[in-house]
Amino acid sequence: MTSRHVSEDAHRPTALLHTMLRVGNLDRSLRFYVDTLGMTLFRREEYSDGRFTLAFVGYGDEHSSSAIELTHNWDTDRYEHGSAFGHVALRVANAALACERLFASGVPILRAPGPMKHSSGQRNSIEVIAFVADPDGHRIELIEVESPPSNCSQRQGT
Numbered sequence: 001m002t003s004r005h006v007s008e009d010a011h012r013p014t015a016l017l018h019t020m021l022r023v024g025n026l027d028r029s030l031r032f033y034v035d036t037l038g039m040t041l042f043r044r045e046e047y048s049d050g051r052f053t054l055a056f057v058g059y060g061d062e063h064s065s066s067a068i069e070l071t072h073n074w075d076t077d078r079y080e081h082g083s084a085f086g087h088v089a090l091r092v093a094n095a096a097l098a099c100e101r102l103f104a105s106g107v108p109i110l111r112a113p114g115p116m117k118h119s120s121g122q123r124n125s126i127e128v129i130a131f132v133a134d135p136d137g138h139r140i141e142l143i144e145v146e147s148p149p150s151n152c153s154q155r156q157g158t
Contacts, residue, residue, distance in 0.1 A: 018056060018067040019088065021138055022079050026053055026072035028135045033057045033068065036105050037090070037140075042067055051075060079136065087131065087139035095130045095144040108133045113144070 023029040033039045034057060042062040044055045051074040058067035068088060092098040095113035103109050111131040119126070128144035 016066045018058075018069045020069040020071055021088075021134075021136070022076075023070050023072050023136050024077040024079065025135065026055060026070060029070050029072075030055060030057070032107070032135050033070070036102065036107060039068075081137060085138075087141045089141040089143055091145045092142045093144070093146060095128050095142050098142050099130050099132065102132050110139060113142070 030041060034041050039057040039059060040061075042056040042058060044053065046053050053072045053074070055070045055072070056062060056067045057070065058065050099109050099113050109130065110133055111129070113128055113130040115126045115128055130142045132140050132142065134140055
């Protein structure tokens with residue numbers, strides 16, 4: 001056994017790796033996330049003994065960005081949505097233009113782009129948001145941000 005110094009904070013998580021969504025048709029979902037939303041397919045793994053496939057998608061690269069894990073159980077083509085899960089949020093430069101393009105691709109717009117209905121004294125500006133649905137009905141929030149935040153503290157408390 002080798003001895004090494006372990007930080008006092010070594011037990012704390014240091015990154016959000018991925019969020020998992022169960023999908024009924026993996027190819028259809030990959031067309032939506034990769035072709036329509038412009039994500040990268042980081043990897044796809046088949047588990048024939050377990051009868052499921054995992055596909056990891058996201059922006060940037062998988063080692064420095066969070067991903068969405070699309071899980072397709074081969075014997076299930078539809079899932080019921082529970083009330084605990086809310087949505088996945090994506091940053092866009094222009095929510096109206098993004099919705100126009102998505103609508104033209106056949107993506108349902110659940111909430112048209114516009115300011116949040118409620119405001120917080122902790123925000124310096126009005127946040128423009130929209131909601132669309134993926135092929136399995138998962139809600140995707142589009143948040144209009146002109147440029148990426150310089151650090152994570154700007155989105156604390158959301």
